[in-house]
Amino acid sequence: MSASRNLVKLAVGCAAGGALVAGILAPVTISAGVVAADVSDSVIQITPASISTALPGVTTITDRNGSPIATIFDQYRITVPGDKISAAMKNAVVSIEDRRFYQEHGIDPQGVARAAISDATGGDHQGGSTITQQLVKNYLINVVDKDNPAAQAADRADKITRKLKEARSAIELDKHMSKDEILTDYLNVVEFTGKIYGVEAAARAYFGTTADKLTVAQAALLAGMVNNPTTFNPYTKAVNAQRRRDIVIDSMLANKAIDPQTAAQAKAEPLGVTGPNVPPSTCFSAQPDAGFFCQYALTYLQQAGITQEQLTNGGLTIKTTMDAHVSEAAKSAVEGNVPTKQPGIANTMAIISPGSTSHEILALVANRNLGTDQSQGQTTRNLVTEVSDPFGGGSTFKIFTAAAALESGKATLDTPLPNPPSQCFQMPGNQKCYTVRNDGNYSDPISLTTGLATSPNTAFVGLELQVGVPEVVKMASRLGLRTTMQTNDAGAKPDPNSKDPQRSQTQTDYFQDKPSFTLGNSPISPLEMANVPATLMSGGVWCAPTPILSVTDAAGNPVNYQTPACEQAISSDVASTLMTGLSQDTVSGTTAAAAHAAGWTRPDVGKTGTTQTNESVVFVGGVENYAVSSLVFADGNKPGTICPGNPVRIGNCGHGAFGGTVAAPPYFKAMQAILGR
Structure with missing residues (x-):
């Protein structure tokens, strides 16, 4: 009885194998027309060109000199050409997966029949798939359908239609690709474990080497894993992995890829894996001075038209404008001023290189670091580029009033401005007047130049x-606060459903009739504040601050993205005049004492700002080819007065900190390190 049953099973297996081969070679003979249509459709999806160009890869973000900052990816894969893969690796895969690889033409009829017979007779389950077929399957799972679990399940389904599709595509590939091209693509496509894809990434992750240097023992381990990366994971199932590795070595010996001595030596070696050493795939892994820059570079490119898919899977090289020397100096300066873990206080610094054709960002740093551990002073919010200072720029906004006055001819640098200690300004249509007081003793009248240096309120x-007021508000946008002025008075996107105009309107609309605007009591972006002196230093030319020098794809070809055009925001004459007016702040103005204490003697431009309750203090300025903003502001859940000292802190300290005493010193320290004393 047993013998007859086995004969029946064998007959069934032979019939099944023959039918499957016939179906592969001529799918139109399959009884169901739907199956034939499905098979034909699948062949179109995979071409040699698509395999070589569409593999998800690692995007690398670098500084302006090409030094890596961070890597971004969904699949850790580093595609390499065939001559960068060791002969041992190629031989190992062929020996264990497809011994007749170099003789067959995409499919192996003997293997198909053998697998069908084995399955029908209850033997070991055998796939019968060639390396070319496996390339097709892995390409569908890991590339075409990588974001579609349902489609991936269909790609793995043990159904005749799926196998027919796979085989037909394999035959087509074999017609148009050399064996080495097929083997190379296969080794670049396959998954090993986790996010590790392709032999180069596996060589680096498991052995700290490269694919071209893989030994017989290492290659055998990796070749054994592709059958089932989970079952043969060398970290979690070392016994399984070693047994499988040794089977691969035996297959290499049987296939005459190695001699007995080499096989014995390879089997005697330990697994020898390290790691797995997979680099992080977010900007959180960047050095503390580069995290915010990395984050902004990705945000900028997405806004410029590069998709998330391109960024995480495109294998791009993104060369940023970040200057490592400038960034390190700025980071040291802000951390020296406000420690990273100091509760409730942020100190940001943005540095831009002015120019008439671009404003390249050189540094985006804060005392905080990019990350998720708040106890370590980390934040996921980009404090340097977003509209993150909710309290404002204080008297730095007097720059906009001065610019509008100079442009309109309402004042020159020598114009005497009425400057009483206090004044109640009558507003059109309002019964109550707007009362303003000076904080300190000033001459009355006062020139615009002296006013810019010493910052009286009533004069401005x-x-x-x-x-x-509308012209001053407009000037703020023109000189640099483009995004800032489109947020509401809470620094967020306006909420049209709110009944509170501070929440429903943009800052541009809200401040149209409010003279408090020049006193700088509205949310600001540190980056955009740095772009204000950059515009002045560029002869009045505004350019969007850019973090990007170039973007290239995996083949080294340029990737296009949109960039806003620069524009003449104010005339070069007005810009030059205003620069002259801002040149006295570190000489005789609000930062003179801090400049003297720092030994600062370089000619520069600058303006300080302090909000009424001392919750934000600001310095903006520039020297040589560097435009800078240094903002110190309360960033905790219970904001309060910022107090000077060592360390700077939130507390009760009488008068509190000022832009000249707390925000300017980091500027001097950073610039001295960058320029040399």
Whole structure:
């Protein structure tokens, strides 16, 4: 009885194998027309060109000199050509997966029949798939359908239609590709474990080497894993992995790829794996001075038209404008001013290189670091580029009033401005007047130049009303606060459903009739504040601050993205005049004492700002080819007065900190390190 049953099973297996081979070679003979259509459709999906160009790869972000900052990827894969893969690796895969690889033409009829008979008679399950077929299957699972679990399940389904599709595509590939091309693509496509894909990434992750240097023992381990990366994981199932490795070595010996002595030596070696050493795939892995820059570079490129898919799977090289020397100096300066873990206080610094054709960002740093551990002073929010300072720029906004006055001819640098200790300004249509007081003793009247250096309030509110508040508000956007002015008075996207105009309107709309604007009591972006002096230093030319020098694809070809055009925001004459007006701040103005203490003697431009309750203090300025903003502001859940000292802190300290005493010193320290004393 047993013998007859086995004969029946054998007959069934032979019939099944023959039918499957016939179906592969001529799918139109399959009884169901749907099956034939499905098979034909699948052949179109996979071509030699698509395999060689569409593999998900690692995107690398670098500084301006090409030094890596971070890597971004979904699949850790580093594609390499065939001559960068060792002969041992190629021989190992062929020996264990497809011994007749170099003789067959995409499919192996003997293997198909053998697998069908083995399955029908209850023997070991055998796939019968060639390396070319496995390339097709892995390409569908790991590339075409990588984001579609349902489709991936269909790619793995043990159904005749799936196998027919796979085989027909394999035959087509074999017609158009050399054996070495097929083997190379296969070794670049396959998964090993986790996020590790392709032999080069596996060589680096498991052995700290490269694919061209893989030994027989190492190659055998990797070749054995592709059958089932989970079952043969050398870290979690070392016994299984070693047994499988040794089977591969025996197959290499049987296939005459190695001699007995080499086989014995390879089997005697330990697994020898390290790691797995897979680099992080987010900007959180960047050095502390580069995390915010990395994050902004990705945000910038997405806004410029490069998709998330391109960024995480495109194998791009993104060369940023970050200057490592400048960034390190700025990071040291802000951390020296406010320690990273100091509760409740952030110190940001943005540095831009001015220019008439681009404003390249050189540094984006804060005392905080990019990360998820708040106890270590980390934050996931980009404090340097977002509208993150909710309290404002204080008197730095007087730059906009001065620019509007100079442009309109309402004032020159020598114009005497009325400057009483306090004044109640009558607003059109309002019964109550707007009262303003100076914080300190000033001459009355005061020139615009002296006013920019010493920052009285009444003189600038009066000048603002003379010029017109709308013109001053418009000037803020023109000189640099493009994104800032489109947020609401909470620094967020306006909420049209809110009944509170501070929440429903943009800052541009909200401040149209509010002379308090020149006193800088609205949320700001540190990066955009740095772009204000950059615009002035560029002869009045505004350019969007850019973090990108170039983007290239895996083949080294340029990747296009959109960039805003630069524009003449104000005339070069107005910009030059205003620069002259801002040149006295570190000489005789609000930062003179800090400049003297720092030994600062370089000619520069600058303006400080302090909000009314000392919750934000600011310095913006520039020297040589560097435009800078240094902002110190409360960033905790219970904001309060910022107090000077060592360390700078939130507390009760009488008058509190000022832009000249707390925000300017990091500027001096950073610039001295960058330029040399």
